[in-house]
Amino acid sequence: MTTALASSAHITTRYLRAFLRQPYYIAGTLVQPVIWLLLFGQLFKRVVEIPGFTAGSYIAFLTPGIVVMSAMLSTGWSGTSYVIDMERGVMNRFLVSPVRRGALIGGELVYQASMVLLQSLIILGLGFLAGARFNGGIASIIILLVGTMLLGTAFASLSNALALILRKQESVIAANVTLVLPLTFLSSTFLPVSLMPPWMQHFARFNPVNWAVEVGRQTLSGSIDWSLVGSHLAGLLALTLVCAWLSARAFRAYQRSV
Amino acid sequence: MTIQPAASPGAAPVLLSQPVVEVVTLVKTYPGNIQALKGVSFSVGSGTVFALLGPNGAGKSTIVKILTTLSRPSAGRASIAGRDVVREQQRVRRMIGLVAQKSAVDLEATAAENLTLQGQLYGMSGAELRQRVASLLERFGLTDARKRIARTLSGGMQRKLDVAMGLIHQPQVLFLDEPTTGLDPEARADMWREIARLAREDGLTVVLTTHYLEEADHLAQHVAIIDHGQIVVEGTPEGLKAELRGDAIQVELVEIPPEAGIRAALASLDNMLHEVAIDGRNLRARVDSGASALPALLAALDAAAIRAATATVARPSLDDVYLRHTGRAYAEANHKEAIR
Numbered sequence: 091m092t093t094a095l096a097s098s099a100h101i102t103t104r105y106l107r108a109f110l111r112q113p114y115y116i117a118g119t120l121v122q123p124v125i126w127l128l129l130f131g132q133l134f135k136r137v138v139e140i141p142g143f144t145a146g147s148y149i150a151f152l153t154p155g156i157v158v159m160s161a162m163l164s165t166g167w168s169g170t171s172y173v174i175d176m177e178r179g180v181m182n183r184f185l186v187s188p189v190r191r192g193a194l195i196g197g198e199l200v201y202q203a204s205m206v207l208l209q210s211l212i213i214l215g216l217g218f219l220a221g222a223r224f225n226g227g228i229a230s231i232i233i234l235l236v237g238t239m240l241l242g243t244a245f246a247s248l249s250n251a252l253a254l255i256l257r258k259q260e261s262v263i264a265a266n267v268t269l270v271l272p273l274t275f276l277s278s279t280f281l282p283v284s285l286m287p288p289w290m291q292h293f294a295r296f297n298p299v300n301w302a303v304e305v306g307r308q309t310l311s312g313s314i315d316w317s318l319v320g321s322h323l324a325g326l327l328a329l330t331l332v333c334a335w336l337s338a339r340a341f342r343a344y345q346r347s348v
Numbered sequence: 349m350t351i352q353p354a355a356s357p358g359a360a361p362v363l364l365s366q367p368v369v370e371v372v373t374l375v376k377t378y379p380g381n382i383q384a385l386k387g388v389s390f391s392v393g394s395g396t397v398f399a400l401l402g403p404n405g406a407g408k409s410t411i412v413k414i415l416t417t418l419s420r421p422s423a424g425r426a427s428i429a430g431r432d433v434v435r436e437q438q439r440v441r442r443m444i445g446l447v448a449q450k451s452a453v454d455l456e457a458t459a460a461e462n463l464t465l466q467g468q469l470y471g472m473s474g475a476e477l478r479q480r481v482a483s484l485l486e487r488f489g490l491t492d493a494r495k496r497i498a499r500t501l502s503g504g505m506q507r508k509l510d511v512a513m514g515l516i517h518q519p520q521v522l523f524l525d526e527p528t529t530g531l532d533p534e535a536r537a538d539m540w541r542e543i544a545r546l547a548r549e550d551g552l553t554v555v556l557t558t559h560y561l562e563e564a565d566h567l568a569q570h571v572a573i574i575d576h577g578q579i580v581v582e583g584t585p586e587g588l589k590a591e592l593r594g595d596a597i598q599v600e601l602v603e604i605p606p607e608a609g610i611r612a613a614l615a616s617l618d619n620m621l622h623e624v625a626i627d628g629r630n631l632r633a634r635v636d637s638g639a640s641a642l643p644a645l646l647a648a649l650d651a652a653a654i655r656a657a658t659a660t661v662a663r664p665s666l667d668d669v670y671l672r673h674t675g676r677a678y679a680e681a682n683h684k685e686a687i688r
Contacts, residue, residue: 093471100468108456111497179452183513186416187469188441348418 094190101197102204105171109205116209123160123213127152130280131220142284145310150224153217154234154306155279158299159270160213161206161242166266168202168246169253176257182348191341195334198250199243206242210235224309233319237305240326241298247333254340273299278307298329367391368521368553369398369415374424376410376577384410386577387424392521392570397547397554399568401561401666403681407577408557409449412525415555416446428521442470445514449525449557452513453498453506459485460494463513470517484512488542504535511542521553522546528563543567561666561678573670575681580673585666592664592672593622595638597645599631602655613652617644627677629657634668 109115131149138148145151175181184194214224214231224231253262274280276293277300283291294300301322308314369392376385385407392398400408413419415426417437425432431439454462460481467477485491488508493501498509507527514522524543528536544567546552558564564571565585572582581588607626614621620641621633635641638661649656670678 096473097469100465104454104457104461104465107461111456178455179448179450180454182418182448183446183452183466184469185418186441186444186446187466188438188471189469345418346420348413 094193094196097189097193098197098200101194102200105198105201106204109201116205116212119160119164119205119209120212122163123156123209124216126159127156127213127216127220134280137281140285143282145282147222149217149220150222150310151282151307152280153214153220153222154309155274155277155303156217157210157213157234158238158241158277158302158306159274159279160209161238161302162245162270162273162299163266164205164209165202165242165246166249166270167263168198169249169251169262170259171198172250172253173257173259173262176253176344181344185345185348191338195247195250195337195341199246199334202246203239203243206239207235210238225312226309226314230308230311230314233308233314233323234306237302237323237326240323240330241302244298244326244330244333247330247337251333251337251340254337254344273297276300277303279303298326301325368394368429369426369555371411371415371426372424374411374414374426375422376407376414376419377422384577385414385421388574388577388579389424390572390579390582392553392555394553395547395551396569397543397556397567399564399571400555400557400574401559401564401571401670402557402574403559403678406574408559408574409525410577411574412446412523412555412557416444416523417441442517443520445517445519445522447510447514447522447524447527449529451503451506451510453501453509455499456497458495458497459490459501459505459509462498462509463516466513467516472517480516484515488512502535504531504538507531507535507539508542511539515546519552521555524554524556526557526559528558528560540566561670565666571666573666573673575674581669588666588669589664592634592668594634594636594664595641596662596664596668597621597633597635597638597642598660598662599645599649599656600658601629601631601649602657604629605654609652610649610654613648613654614645617641617648620644623672625671625675625677627680630677632671632677638662 127149131152134152135148137143138145138151172181249262249266252265256262276290277297278294279299283294283300286294305319305322305326308319371388371390374385374388375383377383388407388411390398400411402408410419414421415428415433417433417440420434425434427433428440428443431443433440454465457465463481463484464477467480472480485494488511490505490509490512493505498506501509511524511527527543528539531539540563543554543556547554556564556567569584570582571585571588572579574580610626610631614624621635623632623634625632633645642659642661646656646659667678670681674681
């Protein structure tokens with residue numbers, strides 16, 4: 091167990107080191123969120139005037155949603171580094187060593203989660219500069235970050251599983267693009283669920299992206315709705331575990347095909 | 349209950365006479381009923397270089413994948429130092445090193461980082477690991493390049509780094525899958541020196557796959573020629589060549605003649621020529637004495653108005669061994685497999 095954790099840490103270090111050599115990479119992943127934040131923040135400024143909209147400022151409403159959306163956009167690329175490792179033969183080199191498969195999977199997910207954390211903090215800062223204020227305090231921000239990292243880890247696992255099965259960069263990226271936008275628009279990222287058509291409201295209830303956004307919205311209110319936070323975070327954790335299990339299965343399928 | 353001698357649990361008791369690698373009727377069938385291996389058996393003695401020689405697609409890499417636990421056999425069994433490669437995977441993994449066909453260097457990390465992570469995957473750490481990394485960098489002439497990102501290293505240097513990574517945990521058996529494919533002649537000569545040194549000085553058992561005849565001839569004490577998933581012949585390079593009688597004659601003709609025409613022209617030389625093979629414009633045969641047979645052969649061709657462009661006489665080579673056992677010239681087989 092301790093060796094598995096140590097191996098996992100070494101794998102995380104490998105990715106972090108590559109990232110630190112090209113830190114501007116994160117700027118690339120931030121371009122989209124910034125555009126969404128500033129563009130939609132301006133465009134929909136007056137939607138807060140719609141009856142039924144409880145938030146006072148649209149930018150404050152939007153920022154947690156963009157944090158969640160950005161986590162999906164960046165972790166959806168996770169599988170592409172698997173594809174590179176498979177093409178390069180790095181993956182097989184790891185598989186020939188006695189390192190645990192769980193450590194290979196876990197080490198990469200820890201890296202993805204830390205990237206989500208860094209990215210989320212930057213977006214929160216940008217939202218603050220654009221005028222968003224978070225009344226929920228530090229506790230609500232931590233909850234937002236935890237929910238986002240869970241969703242990001244689930245998404246990264248899914249991306250890795252796809253990479254192991256499809257083994258093509260293009261397929262992994264296409265799957266990411268296909269999933270992120272619909273899931274985002276079927277959540278309360280841009281509008282509260284109460285303003286959606288009934289069928290969408292129904293879908294949103296079972297949309298993990300919506301769980302993460304609603305958990306993140308606790309940053310708006312003065313008091314945290316702990317029962318909502320608890321159930322949604324539990325749902326996200328379950329999703330993350332299922333996706334990690336799927337990627338472990340995909341790993342086995344990959345090895346059988348070698 | 350049997351009484352067993354007290355032994356450290358990690359070390360397998362290896363007798364000197366026992367082969368280190370044992371492969372018994374290995375079969376591998378891929379989905380779609382593609383038979384990559386059709387019952388391959390061989391064994392490799394401790395501290396020797398063993399070469400699996402064959403054209404691309406013959407099944408060499410499949411054997412290496414099974415022996416290194418990457419892939420499972422469909423039937424048959426294989427063991428490393430007495431440990432079964434399927435049932436005792438973790439033990440086997442600690443005893444073997446693999447240098448795969450494609451370079452497996454992490455291009456975004458430095459040479460030293462590549463080696464260090466590789467050591468960590470085998471549970472090494474601290475001063476022991478640092479020392480091992482430094483000595484391998486030194487040994488492979490990479491000390492000055494240790495802080496360079498692998499992407500900036502030459503192909504030959506990346507290949508050396510691959511070999512160094514395969515050795516980090518001091519394995520008993522090193523698998524080299526096509527170690528010099530794609531290297532320039534200078535880097536290849538360099539790599540050959542290293543491989544020879546591994547067995548000679550380090551007492552390592554080396555299993556090498558190659559589609560270069562000279563490579564097997566130059567490096568291996570023992571060669572198995574593999575073709576279409578089967579070992580067609582096995583032995584020492586000298587022994588295999590000695591089995592062939594006499595010299596090889598090769599005549600390149602100006603144009604491709606009808607085969608029947610040639611056969612007719614050579615009918616009178618039947619008792620002099622053995623193993624006549626016609627392959628495009630190339631006519632090959634084996635003779636007891638090249639010097640006396642060649643003039644007669646050329647005269648016979650001339651009499652039948654078949655013009656020869658070049659003629660060579662050579663002592664037997666592994667190329668001839670391959671031709672003899674598969675009925676095809678090696679270069680031809682390799683080319684056909686490559687474009688398939």
